[in-house]
Amino acid sequence: MKVMELPTLDEIRGWPATVDVSRAAVALGISKSKLYELIKRGEAPVRVIDVGAKRVITASIVRLLEAA
Numbered sequence: 001m002k003v004m005e006l007p008t009l010d011e012i013r014g015w016p017a018t019v020d021v022s023r024a025a026v027a028l029g030i031s032k033s034k035l036y037e038l039i040k041r042g043e044a045p046v047r048v049i050d051v052g053a054k055r056v057i058t059a060s061i062v063r064l065l066e067a068a
Helices: 008-015 021-028 032-039 059-065
Strands: 018-020 048-050 052-056
Touching: 008 059, 018 021, 018 059, 021 032, 021 052, 021 059, 052 059
Parallel strands: none
Antiparallel strands: 018 052, 048 052
16 A cells, blocks of 8 residues: 655645545545544544535645644
8 A cells, every 4th residue: 555645734735625535634644534434423624525525625624734
């Protein structure tokens, strides 16, 4: 399994408006399965939309990381 490097905050700011759960999980430093679990329980720390597939709002990732 390929291990992805954690992106910098500046890199995340350059991402598209929404990203898939896998990419969002990498940015948050958690597994994709953990983020899906949080989404399912309504406890995701980021904003998620469902457009046939779950997408994470990039701005919500940025806000979360800026507040950390």
